[in-house]
Amino acid sequence: MSSNECIRWQGNLACLRIDGVMVKSRHTIEGAHVFGPDSDHTTLAISGLSLLSDECTIQSVCIDGNIEASVLLACGYSIDEKAEWSISCGEDACVSISRGAIQKGRVDGFEIDEEFHSKISEAWLTELSAVSQGAYVSEQAYLSSSSARMNLTSQKMGDLLIWPPREMVGSERPEEGSALRGSGIIESWTKLSAGGAPSEFSLRAPILEGISTVFVRLIDGPCGVFLIADDEDNLPQIGGDVNFAIRRLYAQDGMIRYGLKALIS
C-alpha cells in the first residue's frame, strides 16, 4: 500500500495510507467537505473499500452507525465488531477505513454552490418521508436484488452470463454466477427533464436540471440501464466507456435505496 497518495476515485477524493484509506467528498463549502448530490458516508465507504480491494483482501469490517450495513452486505462484506478493518465516519463528508488509527488529513476539494447543496439536502429529507402512490419497489424486493444491483452478481447458464438475474424454470434455471466486471460501453443514452422523470426523482430532478440515463453493454456481455453520476462535465457518447460507483438512487418509505451509477470515463 502506498502512502500519502491522494487521488480522484469514483468521483471522490481518496488518500491511501500505510494502514488504510481516507475518502472525502470532493465537494466543499468554504473549505468544509459536504456530500455531493447522491453521496453519503455509505457511498464513500464503499468507494474506499473498492479502492482497497486492489491492494488487499477485505472480507469483514467493523462499522459505525452512519453506514448502511445492507449495502456492505450486498457488496460481499460481512459486518463484524472484531474485524481487523474499521470504518469510521468523520463529522464532515469523510470516512476512514483503517486497520490502525483513524485516517485523517487535509485534502483540497471543489467548492459547490451553497444554495444548490441546501436544496438537494432538503429534497432528500422530504423524499425520505414520501410514500408511493403507484409504481413501487418494496423494501423486500429491493433487498432481494441488492447483490445483483450493487455487486453485479450474475447468473450462469453454460457459457452464458445473465444479468440482471432472472427466474427461470426446469432446465433453463441458471446457476449462481460471479460478479461481473464493472465496466462497459454506452449503447444509448438520454437526459430526462424533470417532467420526464419518474416521481421518485421529481424533487431532485429540477434542482439537477434533469437526470441522465445510459443503456450499457457490460464488458462481460449483459446489458443494463443506469443513472449517470457526476455528469456535470462530460456528455455521454455512444461507444464511450463507463465504469460504476455505488450512489444513492432515491428514498422512499424512510429508506434510502442505493445502486450502481455509471461514471463516464
Add this chain to the structure above:
Amino acid sequence: MVDVAVVGAGQTKYGNHPLGLKGMWAEAAEAAYASIDGDFEPSQVDEAFIGSVAFGGAQLGNTAALLTEHSGLDNIPVQRVENACASSGFAFRDAWMAIKSGQADIVVAGGIEKMNDLSPERKRFWLGVSGDTEWERLAGLTFPGTYALMARRHFHEFGSNHDDLVHISVKNHMHGLDNEYAHLRKDVSFEKAKSGFMVADPLTLYDCCPTSDGASCVILAADHVAKKLSEDPIWVLGSGAGSDHLALHDRPSITQIRSTQMASAKAYSQAGISAADIDLAEVHDCFTIAELMATEDLGFAERGQGGVFARNGIGRLNEGDVTINPSGGLKSKGHPLGATGTGQVVEVFKQLRGEVEQSRQVRDAGIALTHNVGGSGATCAVNIFGRDIK
C-alpha cells in the same frame, strides 16, 4: 370456422372529459349501439371484454362489471383486460376469439381510461406502472426515457435523425386537425415541432403523445348475425398478438419491437395478405420514434428505413400506398391508455365505411390495420380489417 365482423363502433371525444368512468363508458357504448344499422338491443350481447390500466386506481378491481352495468349489459360474463397501452387491442382479440370459438355470437370489446383528473404527482407515479419497475424505473426511466434510448440508438445504427421524427409529428397533427374526436387539434409547423422543449433527449414535447381521458366501444358479431345487424359490416381478416421481454436490457435489439413483428406476421398470415395490401394503418405512435420503428416492424418500410419513409412523407393522407394514422394517431387524437386499441378500431370501421370527415377520408380504403403496443413493446396486438370477407 365462423367469420367475425365489426357491426358497430363508437367512442367519446378524447382529451379532458367532463364525465367519470361510468359516464364516459356509457357515452362510448351508446355511440357504438347507435352505429349499428339493424335492430339491436344490448341484451343480445353474450360477453364483454374491456381494456383498462385502471389508471390512478379509481376502480382497479372489477372495472368491467362496474362499466357494463351502466350500458345495459346486465348479467353476462365480463372481464377487464390489462396489457398496458395494448389493453383494448387484446380485449378486441379476446372478443374475436370468443366468437371464433363458437362460444358467443355477439361480443363487446372496449376500453377506457380516466387520466386527467389526478394530481400531477399521482399521475407521474402511474405513468410508469407498465414498465420494468425494479430496474428501469430505478434507473430513472419511464416511457419517454425508454423510447428516447431507442431513438438515439436508431439514429446511431441507421442514420435516421430527429427531423424524421418531426415529420411524423407534423403529419399526425395534420391528420388529426379535422378529427372531431381528437384531443389535440392543432396545425403544427415543422419549425414548431422541431423546437419543442426537451422531455427526454432527443425526444421533445412534440414527439410525445398526450395523456387523455376517453372510452371506446366496438360490437363484434358472428357472420350469421352480422349480416342481419349491419348492411355494411367490416370483417376481421386477421388478428395476431405477440410479446417480448419487458425490460429493454433483456432484448437482443432496442431498435425493433419483436412483439410487433410477431403479431403482424400472424395477422398477415391469417388474412392472406402482406403489408403492401394495407390501405391505411392506425399505428401506435405513443412517441414519434414508435411510429418510425413500427413502419419497419409492420413491413411498410425496410429495416432501418423508417426514417426515410417518414422523411419522404409516404404515410401522409392519400400521398403514398398506405396512409399512416389518418385519425391523427396517439400524437394528435390522444392516448387514453386502455381505450386506445379499440379506439383505433373505431377509426378503421368508419374509414372503411367512408364515414369520417371527407377532409381526412382515405380514398378507396379497402383493407386497414390496427397496431396497439403495450409499454415499450412487451405486448402487441395487430388486427386487420376489410370491407370484403376474404
